[in-house]
Amino acid sequence: MPRSARRSRRPHRTHQTHQTHRTLQTAGAGVAALLALTACSSSAQSASSASSSSSSSELSGTVTVFAAASLQESFTALGKEFEKEHPGTKVTFSFGGSDTLAASITGGAPADVFAAASPKTMATVTDQKDTADAPTTFARNQLEIATLPGNPDKVSSLKDLTKSGLKVVLCDKTVPCGSAAQTALEAGNLKLTPVSYEQDVKSALTKVELKEADAAVVYKTDVKAAGDKVEGVDFPESAKAINDYPIALLKNAPNPATAKAFIALVKSAEGQKALTEAGFLKP
CATH class of the missing domain: 3.40.190.10 (Periplasmic binding protein-like II)
Structure with missing residues (x-):
């Protein structure tokens, strides 16, 4: 092959070398940028986790x-x-x-x-x-009547609690459930003398659960919590005493x-x- 032809290829190889070098530089910069972004992301996540952990550890x-x-x-x-x-x-x-x-x-x-x-x-x-x-x-919270399971005394209203011979328990008038019961009785123009006044709603409910009383005026939440130990009876006057x-x-x-x-x-x-x-x- 003539010497001139061999010479003509050399610049071409040099051009390829420079092009490859530039490509590698570009790729390297891309990788570096990607690594930097990853590091920033990891750093942010670590900072977030540390912040969350710090916030939790304060309590x-x-x-x-x-x-x-x-x-x-x-x-x-x-x-x-x-x-x-x-x-x-x-x-x-x-x-x-x-x-x-x-x-x-x-x-x-x-x-x-x-x-x-x-x-x-x-x-x-x-x-x-x-x-x-x-x-x-x-x-x-709203009041409800708690009766014995099966409601043997057929209590269907607040007025039914005034029946003679029925043992009814109320919360003391000084506690919220007792004050609410008084408000409900007044709304129905009813008077009721309980067999006992209890210091809190759980004590009133317990009297029925132990069959020491036939009924008690308590909260809906207490009737629900008692499950099948009592039976709940709604009454409209309770809406006046929430x-x-x-x-x-x-x-x-x-x-x-x-x-x-x-x-x-x-x-x-x-x-x-x-x-x-x-x-x-x-x-």
Whole structure:
């Protein structure tokens, strides 16, 4: 092959070499950019995870909740869910008549949260300026008559509770369920003398469960929680005596941050679902 022809190919090879070099440079830059993006993404994810972990780790310790007796089943379940969602926390409850709990709080009992069965009993605490912020209503509850299984006395109305010989139990007038029962009786122009007044709604219900009473005026939620131990009877006057349930963070809460998180759970969609399933009305 002539020498001139061989020379003519050399520039072509050089051109290919430069082209290949540029291609490799471009590919290398692309890989570097991809690696940089991946690193940024991983860094962002790590930062997000760290932030989430940090946020979760901020909640710890025990939260003490004073709550109306009618909240026992639903709040106990929510407490377990809270502990599961926030490892390292513990929720302890003191259930009872709202008036008794309010008196304990104003008397200096250490607690983080108060959930009452009526605005009136919550006012006992707010009037003493023992709440850290304004209470908010998170649920409502309506009365129902609890009778013995099978309703052997054929109770079908509030008026039927005034029958002679029928042993009826009411909550004490100072607690929300007792005050509501009085309001319902007044709405029906009825007078009723019970065999006993109980300090909270669970005590009133227990009298029927143990067959120590024929009937009791309690909340729908308590009848539902009792299952087949009692039978529920609705009555129209109950619509005149629906109780709002307020909740508040207490001023001297030992664990305010975690207490706020528990209140947030109660008011969340998850908490509202649990309360609705227990028989509470939406606020």
